[in-house]
Amino acid sequence: MRTLSYVQAIREAHAQLLARDARVFVIGQGLWSPWYAGASLEGLDREFGRERMVDSPVSENAVTGLAVGAALVGMRPIVFHPRMDFMLLAMDSIVNQAANCSYLFGGTISVPVVIRAVINRGGEQGAQHSQALHAMFMHVPGLKVVMPATAYDAKGLLIAALEDPNPVLYIDDRWLYAETGDVPEQVYRVPIGQAAIRRTGSDVTLIGISTMAAHNLKAAATLAREGIEAEVIDLRSLKPWDRETVFASVRKTARAVVADPGWRMAGAAAAIAAEIYEAAFASLRAPVERVTLPDAPAPSSRAEELAYYPGEHEIVEAARRAVGAGQPAKAARGAA
Amino acid sequence: MSTSTCGIKELPGGTPARDEAGPAATPFRADGADSPDWLLQRWGVMLLIRRAEEAIAAMVEAGEVRCPCHLYIGQEAVAAGVAAALTPSDTVWGGHRSHGHYLAKGGSLEKLFAEVLGRTSGCSGGRGGSMHLASPEVGIFGTVPIVAGTVPLAVGAAFASRMRGGKDVAVAFFGDGALEEGHLHESLNLAAVYRLPVLFVCENNLYSSHLHWSERRVADNLDLAGEFHSVPGTRVDGNDAVAVYRAAHRAIEGARRGEGPSLLECRTFRWRGHVGAGWDTDVGVARRGELAEWLNRDPLARVAERLAVLGVHDLAARERVVLNRVADAVARARAGASPDRGRVLQHVWAEAACAP
Numbered sequence: 001m002r003t004l005s006y007v008q009a010i011r012e013a014h015a016q017l018l019a020r021d022a023r024v025f026v027i028g029q030g031l032w033s034p035w036y037a038g039a040s041l042e043g044l045d046r047e048f049g050r051e052r053m054v055d056s057p058v059s060e061n062a063v064t065g066l067a068v069g070a071a072l073v074g075m076r077p078i079v080f081h082p083r084m085d086f087m088l089l090a091m092d093s094i095v096n097q098a099a100n101c102s103y104l105f106g107g108t109i110s111v112p113v114v115i116r117a118v119i120n121r122g123g124e125q126g127a128q129h130s131q132a133l134h135a136m137f138m139h140v141p142g143l144k145v146v147m148p149a150t151a152y153d154a155k156g157l158l159i160a161a162l163e164d165p166n167p168v169l170y171i172d173d174r175w176l177y178a179e180t181g182d183v184p185e186q187v188y189r190v191p192i193g194q195a196a197i198r199r200t201g202s203d204v205t206l207i208g209i210s211t212m213a214a215h216n217l218k219a220a221a222t223l224a225r226e227g228i229e230a231e232v233i234d235l236r237s238l239k240p241w242d243r244e245t246v247f248a249s250v251r252k253t254a255r256a257v258v259a260d261p262g263w264r265m266a267g268a269a270a271a272i273a274a275e276i277y278e279a280a281f282a283s284l285r286a287p288v289e290r291v292t293l294p295d296a297p298a299p300s301s302r303a304e305e306l307a308y309y310p311g312e313h314e315i316v317e318a319a320r321r322a323v324g325a326g327q328p329a330k331a332a333r334g335a336a
Numbered sequence: 337m338s339t340s341t342c343g344i345k346e347l348p349g350g351t352p353a354r355d356e357a358g359p360a361a362t363p364f365r366a367d368g369a370d371s372p373d374w375l376l377q378r379w380g381v382m383l384l385i386r387r388a389e390e391a392i393a394a395m396v397e398a399g400e401v402r403c404p405c406h407l408y409i410g411q412e413a414v415a416a417g418v419a420a421a422l423t424p425s426d427t428v429w430g431g432h433r434s435h436g437h438y439l440a441k442g443g444s445l446e447k448l449f450a451e452v453l454g455r456t457s458g459c460s461g462g463r464g465g466s467m468h469l470a471s472p473e474v475g476i477f478g479t480v481p482i483v484a485g486t487v488p489l490a491v492g493a494a495f496a497s498r499m500r501g502g503k504d505v506a507v508a509f510f511g512d513g514a515l516e517e518g519h520l521h522e523s524l525n526l527a528a529v530y531r532l533p534v535l536f537v538c539e540n541n542l543y544s545s546h547l548h549w550s551e552r553r554v555a556d557n558l559d560l561a562g563e564f565h566s567v568p569g570t571r572v573d574g575n576d577a578v579a580v581y582r583a584a585h586r587a588i589e590g591a592r593r594g595e596g597p598s599l600l601e602c603r604t605f606r607w608r609g610h611v612g613a614g615w616d617t618d619v620g621v622a623r624r625g626e627l628a629e630w631l632n633r634d635p636l637a638r639v640a641e642r643l644a645v646l647g648v649h650d651l652a653a654r655e656r657v658v659l660n661r662v663a664d665a666v667a668r669a670r671a672g673a674s675p676d677r678g679r680v681l682q683h684v685w686a687e688a689a690c691a692p
Contacts, residue, residue, distance in 0.1 A: 051499070052499075054530075056526070057525055057526065057529065059519070059522035059526060061488065061518070061519040061522060062487075062488040062519045062522030062523045062525075062526050063488075064488070065485075065488020065489050065491070065492060065523070066488050066489075066491045066492035066523075066526060067492060068488070068489055069429075069477070069488060069490060069493045069495070069496070069506075070496040071492070072477040072478070072492070073427065073477060073493045073496045073497075074496065075492075075495075075496045077492075092482060092485060092519070093488060093519075096480070096482050096485060097480065097485055097486075097489065101478060102684070102685065102686040103463060103683045103684050104460065104463055104464050104468050104478070105460040105461070105463065105464055105468060105470035106456075106460045106461020106462065106463040106464070106683060107461060107682070107683035107686065107690070108459070108460060108461065108470045108690060109472055109478060109690050110688070110689050110690040111686075112686075142685070165687065165689040165690075166685055166686050
């Protein structure tokens, strides 16, 4: 097996999709500039031509609409939003147009478009270059949302997204770009809607999204040293999300921590926690814990950034609270 | 240039025409658009739109049609004129007032009625109603009531056409209010910078919902909207099917040759209210005077007058054929099934791509 970084895996998926399907093109701001795209699209304009790698004017809504229109008539576009914050200007094309099409027109038309958004936080960039807005899009029927956390998934989910007949929002995070992992050279798909169990455990389920899935693994190692065996689930897809895997795990461990790189209020973690309560209330021995951003915009200064972004430490604390709630985990299991 | 009493030179509240397109008595040209056959065919399309919408209006008044219907009556020459310049594989993109675009491009009459009646046999499976029409087999990939919402989509269809090396043109129909939306200007620029085969058709009926243009803009200059983006614009009498066709044909054939996008401002007027079957429901008395003037510019009567000049007088038999066609289609549409309650989650997700 070959090792690639997360960002190299994204680039390879693009290159393979462009090479094998003439209907594929990429359009958005900053395609030709590493300042915007990192190494994720590096050199693809030279390899596949600027007719198919289109660095666009600063027109988020119309560029996204262009991709939606092209998808409607049979192309397979990938729209690129180098900062997820900018994509808010494209809400009409995404929410009103792309997401509604199949339903509204009774299944007569479909929009096989990939909308790629990059979370680009840290580095003192502040509130309008840092937002993780996935929960807003999870809310919308007709839109799929995926957030890979590993190099393997970064490639496999992009390929699956492009082959899906629905609009798929593919969200990558630059904090993950340097993470490395095994990535097969061939074309492969990671099924949308399927979570991955990264570690098995019996005391608490740590459910993670994107960067928080990586933090969960480190937290699990710390917890293991304390005698707490965490089961770690990387959600990978937010819509649809893998209820079966999550519920089965929570029924087994009786405790859940949902770690989400977004805001707390009406966030992804809130939606997942609510469904865990609905489906597995009788199995729970502690309230579902949520590790999220505080309900505040992203600050700029390094000092405040450190206070703002949760990580391994917050997950460990949440898991300890969950395990400590009510009876101790081991005793409770022994009594059962 | 001829100056007809029906020409755009005398538009109420308007400004003079800026070019030679559009006076009603367009001089004869050897492009077929003045031939009796061509005129009869366009007259037939316009009459079909009008009678179909009158049937819808009656069903709205009877409470049989409940979805909001924005009637196109009075504007038929725009859809009929532009569609005459299109091929079956060209695409048409519309808005909330798109029955006319749908019928002129060849959408099924029965499926339109079934759609507004909410039947599963409707063109959108009874999911969309009047404001959401699709008929991909004739190049209609969705009309929607978000103002200017489909304009970027039309640009995307043109982008696809160019990438495939094809000749298909995309036509974006929108109202005067749409030019107040930012993404319309984004779309003009994208179409220009990529030299895409798009025709932007602004149907300027002077009102955006209830609001007259002069309450929304300082200058009456929508034909210039593309100029800053290097998209040439033409103002044309939108109640003159021949003038609309000639301007559209010129722009569309240029687009097919790779000359890029154009904008057409078609000056016209809707006879009914913004929404519903009524005549003046939402703009009140002030509009009544204007309406009387515009009734004299009836796009159907104007083609009939030309036909009379060419010796074609008796249209009554043809009119009966259209009326019968409408009545039959309404009857068939009514017989369609209403959706089952169990269907409500169907098609949230596409199971396979439907694209051509």
